[in-house]
Amino acid sequence: MTGTLSDRVPSAIFLAGLGLLSGVLFHRIDLVALGAPFALLALAGLVVSEPPPLDAQLEVARDRAVEGDQLDVRLRLSSPVTIPRVEVVVDPPAGMARAGVDPIAVRLDRDVEEVLDVPLLCERWGTFRVAPVHIRIRGRGGIRSWHRLLEPVRTVRVHPGPDVLRTLVRPHRTQAAAGNQVASDRATGIEPADLRAYQPGDRPRDIHWRATARRGQLWVQERHPDRATEVVVFLDAFSTSGFERAVRASTALVDAHLGERDRVGLVTFGATVSWVRPGSGGLQRMRLIDHLLGRQVWSSTVVKGIGVVPPTALPPRSLVLAVSPIEDERTLAGLADLRNRGIDVAIIEVTPDVPEEPTVTRLWHLRREVVRDRFRRLGVAVVEWNEGRPVESVLAEAEAFRRRGRRVVR
Amino acid sequence: MNGTRLVRAAGAFGLASISAGVSLATRSGGPGGYLDLFAVVAVLLFVVGLAGRWPGAVTAAVIGLAGVQVLGHLRTDDAPELIAIVALLTGAFELGCWSMELAVRVTDRPGVHRARWAWVVGWTVGGGALAALVLGTATVRFSDRVPLDLLAVVAALLLLGAVAAAAVGPRSDASDR
Numbered sequence: 001m002t003g004t005l006s007d008r009v010p011s012a013i014f015l016a017g018l019g020l021l022s023g024v025l026f027h028r029i030d031l032v033a034l035g036a037p038f039a040l041l042a043l044a045g046l047v048v049s050e051p052p053p054l055d056a057q058l059e060v061a062r063d064r065a066v067e068g069d070q071l072d073v074r075l076r077l078s079s080p081v082t083i084p085r086v087e088v089v090v091d092p093p094a095g096m097a098r099a100g101v102d103p104i105a106v107r108l109d110r111d112v113e114e115v116l117d118v119p120l121l122c123e124r125w126g127t128f129r130v131a132p133v134h135i136r137i138r139g140r141g142g143i144r145s146w147h148r149l150l151e152p153v154r155t156v157r158v159h160p161g162p163d164v165l166r167t168l169v170r171p172h173r174t175q176a177a178a179g180n181q182v183a184s185d186r187a188t189g190i191e192p193a194d195l196r197a198y199q200p201g202d203r204p205r206d207i208h209w210r211a212t213a214r215r216g217q218l219w220v221q222e223r224h225p226d227r228a229t230e231v232v233v234f235l236d237a238f239s240t241s242g243f244e245r246a247v248r249a250s251t252a253l254v255d256a257h258l259g260e261r262d263r264v265g266l267v268t269f270g271a272t273v274s275w276v277r278p279g280s281g282g283l284q285r286m287r288l289i290d291h292l293l294g295r296q297v298w299s300s301t302v303v304k305g306i307g308v309v310p311p312t313a314l315p316p317r318s319l320v321l322a323v324s325p326i327e328d329e330r331t332l333a334g335l336a337d338l339r340n341r342g343i344d345v346a347i348i349e350v351t352p353d354v355p356e357e358p359t360v361t362r363l364w365h366l367r368r369e370v371v372r373d374r375f376r377r378l379g380v381a382v383v384e385w386n387e388g389r390p391v392e393s394v395l396a397e398a399e400a401f402r403r404r405g406r407r408v409v410r
Numbered sequence: 411m412n413g414t415r416l417v418r419a420a421g422a423f424g425l426a427s428i429s430a431g432v433s434l435a436t437r438s439g440g441p442g443g444y445l446d447l448f449a450v451v452a453v454l455l456f457v458v459g460l461a462g463r464w465p466g467a468v469t470a471a472v473i474g475l476a477g478v479q480v481l482g483h484l485r486t487d488d489a490p491e492l493i494a495i496v497a498l499l500t501g502a503f504e505l506g507c508w509s510m511e512l513a514v515r516v517t518d519r520p521g522v523h524r525a526r527w528a529w530v531v532g533w534t535v536g537g538g539a540l541a542a543l544v545l546g547t548a549t550v551r552f553s554d555r556v557p558l559d560l561l562a563v564v565a566a567l568l569l570l571g572a573v574a575a576a577a578v579g580p581r582s583d584a585s586d587r
Contacts, residue, residue, distance in 0.1 A: 008507040011469040015503075018473065029548040030483065030492050034476045036544050037500045037537035084525030087516060103514065107521040114519075141504075141529040142511060 001051050001148045009143060012042040045143030052146075054079045054086070054108070054137060060130050060154040065122045067161040070099050073131060075116040075150075083108040085138040088116055090131050095124040095158070125160040125247065127293045157293050160251040189225035196222060230265065230278045230315050231257045233288075236324030236331045237270025237295055241352030246323045247292050249348060249385065249394075253321055254288045265318070266291055267309055269331055271300030275313035306334035314338065320345045325352040326371050326382070339378045346381040346398050376401075414518065418509035419460045425502035425534075426456045429475050429495050436491045437482030449478045456506065463510045472503050493541045500537030504530045 019035015022028075054077065061072035075088060089103040099119035106114050120131060129152035137146045186193050195211050198218030211219040233250045237243065250266070257264045258280060265278035266288050276284075276291050306314075314320065320338055324331050326349050339345045349372070355361050372382045381401035385394045430449040437445065452474030459467030479495045508526060 006507070007465045007510070008503070011465050011503075011507075014469060015472060019476070028480070029545060030480060031476075033492055033496055033541040033544040034479070034499070036540050037496060037533065038503070040536075040540060041500075041504075041533065085522050100517070103516045104519065105516045105522045106519040107524065140525065141533075142508065142526060 001146045003051060003144055003146045005045060006143045006145065009042055009045050012038040012045075016042055041143075044141070045139075051137060052079060052081050052083050052139070054083065054135070054148070056133075056135055056148070056150055058131075058133055058150050058153050060156065062156070063154055064157050064159065066159050067122055067125055069122045069158070071096070071120045071122055071130065071156060073118050073120055075118060075133060076113055077106065077108055077116065077135075078111065078113040079108045080111060082110045083137055084140060085142070086114075087136040087138070088118065089134045089136075090118045090120065091134060092120050092131055093128045095122075095126045096128055096131070097121045097123050122156075122158040124244070125158050125251070125293060128156050128158065130154050130156045157290060159289055159293070160248040185225060185227075186222045187225040189223040191224040191226070193222040193224045195219050228262055228280070229257075230263045230318035232265040232267055232278060232314055232318050232320045234320050234322040234324070234335070235266065235268045235270075235292070235295065236322065236326075236328065237268050237272075237298075238300070238328035238331055239325050239352060241327070242325050242350035245385075246325075246350045247295065249323050249350070250292055251289060253323075254285065254292070258285050258288075264288060265313055265315075267313055268292075268295050269306075269309070269334060270295075271298035271302070273304065273308050275309055277313050278315060278318065304330060306337045314343065316341070316343060318343065322347045323350060324348075325350045326368065327352055332371060335375070335380070336378065339375075339380055345375075345378075346402065347375060347383070348394055348398065349382055349384045351384060351386050412512055412515050414523075415509045415512040418505050418512065422460060422502045422505035422509060423453075423457055425498045425505065426453055426471065426475060429498035429502060430478055432491060432494055432498070433475070433479040433482050438484075441481060445478060445482055448474065448481070452478060456502070460506050460509055463513055465507065465510065468503065468506045468510075472499055475499055475502075489542075489545050492545065493538045496541035497534050497538030501530065501534035504533050 016035045016039030019031050019033075020039060023030075023032035023035065057076045059074040059076070061074070065071050073090065075090075077086060077088075084107055085105055086108050087103055087105045090098055092098055097120065099121045104116055104118070106116065108114055118133075132152055133150040135148045135150060137148070139145065195208055196219065198207065198220050202220045206220040206222075208219045208221040231253070233253050235246060235250050254264055254266070261280060263278040263280045264284065266276040268274045268291070274291065274295075276288055279287070320335075320343055322331075322335055322345060324335070324347060326332060326347065335345055335347065355364050375382045381398040383394050383398040383401070430453050434446060434449055441448075452471050455467055455474060456471035459465070459469075459471055476495070476499060479492065483492070508530065
């Protein structure tokens with residue numbers, strides 16, 4: 001605990017010195033009388049040097065929240081002595097804000113616990129240490145004050161706001177496990193696929209009676225099975241430009257695909273490469289979101305290829321949804337490499353900051369168009385995602401491109 | 411504008427103005443019309459110090475107001491007026507400094523200001539009482555003279571002690587938890 005003197009103590013010392021010394025110099029008792037109270041005031045402040053004992057406990061209601069949520073933070077204060085004024089200021093980390101505007105000042109009576117609610121507003125996603133609290137205790141008359149910093153007690157993960165996606169990019173290939181994606185294979189399922197003549201071994205329940213009656217021989221209904229897919233969200237962490245939105249989009253993709261009972265994985269490709277192997281369920285969701293919230297962009301010039309990511313993190317039959325500003329050559333080379341290996345890739349292009357110089361801007365746009373064209377020729381959907389455009393419409397555009405591509409590229 | 415601060419600042423301004431008024435009303439000489447101007451300048455300096463949160467300006471204004479009292483009473487010593495002036499200046503200084511501390515808007519819970527009000531009132535009254543005590547000691551005579559030497563020694567000791575303690579400044583206490 002750090003103690004400081006009030007600004008008025010030096011003033012009081014000066015006034016006292018001036019009054020008392022000038023009184024002696026000019027032999028005037030009125031000057032001494034004028035300076036005397038200030039001398040006493042200065043002394044009164046200086047004799048008090050011990051801070052009053054204070055017990056402060058910080059409680060944070062939960063360790064997970066969603067953007068826009070109010071996080072309840074509670075501070076319990078008590079003291080075995082009466083403290084006339086205790087000021088409390090919560091210092092929210094960047095990305096959080098005080099829900100109430102002002103610091104709070106309370107009087108602490110002896111052995112009476114004071115409970116202060118200091119809610120915080122989660123303004124953006126991220127991982128935060130909640131929350132440093134500054135406590136200032138003012139002694140009697142406010143001449144001396146003591147400052148104490150309560151260290152953060154809890155790490156709170158704030159998830160990006162719910163961005164519900166109804167449209168998803170459908171993968172070209174599915175896995176053997178059951179899921180919600182209609183597979184292109186023919187097997188037991190719900191979605192009708194085709195009719196064909198009866199073969200020995202076909203199940204009687206698959207016989208299409210109307211076609212059989214019309215043609216005079218047995219026909220069966222073929223169906224598409226509902227399968228799970230493996231989706232890998234590929235986050236480009238080489239560029240800071242649009243990274244926050246990229247994480248937001250990645251979270252929405254993770255949520256949506258896990259909701260469809262897909263197996264979802266994550267690869268963060270940047271100065272540091274990290275991954276979460278595909279999986280499904282609530283635990284996997286937590287794993288992925290925590291991984292996403294902990295990502296940061298670090299500057300790096302190390303040349304690295306997609307080979308640093310283990311095959312288990314990028315299964316061959318998976319759909320790779322890359323969220324990238326398509327700026328860094330290492331990411332572009334990695335994505336092209338994946339496509340050349342036959343992995344299904346779609347790119348959601350997070351538009352980076354546009355250069356201000358007009359000539360540079362034209363060249364910059366031209367270069368980006370070349371990159372897009374390069375990927376489209378490889379059969380990769382590249383969809384631009386500008387600020388303000390919902391992810392939903394971006395995915396719809398990607399899906400439309402892939403449907404066209406299925407007909408044309410194959 | 412913080413209403414809480416405004417009340418204290420207005421009170422400090424009021425006490426400073428009354429102090430100047432009492433000094434001018436009871437003066438027994440001094441530098442004539444210049445003293446009025448001096449008093450006005452001191453009060454204005456006090457207001458500027460409060461508004462700008464400059465403790466130095468407030469201190470200078472208090473010196474100015476004390477100077478108005480001293481210069482206006484060079485010929486006669488009026489004890490009751492002097493006691494009142496000391497009390498008023500102590501109160502004005504305390505209230506003014508308090509108002510400067512309240513510049514940041516704070517949500518005050520009930521009872522927070524109770525002790526501080528008691529402190530200000532106590533110091534205002536106590537300042538007057540101390541002035542009376544000092545004036546009373548002036549009538550005490552050792553060997554047929556006022557013990558100004560004794561007062562000077564006490565004042566010097568007080569001052570040295572205060573300066574030494576202030577020089578220590580902010581410190582970390584062992585009770586850090």
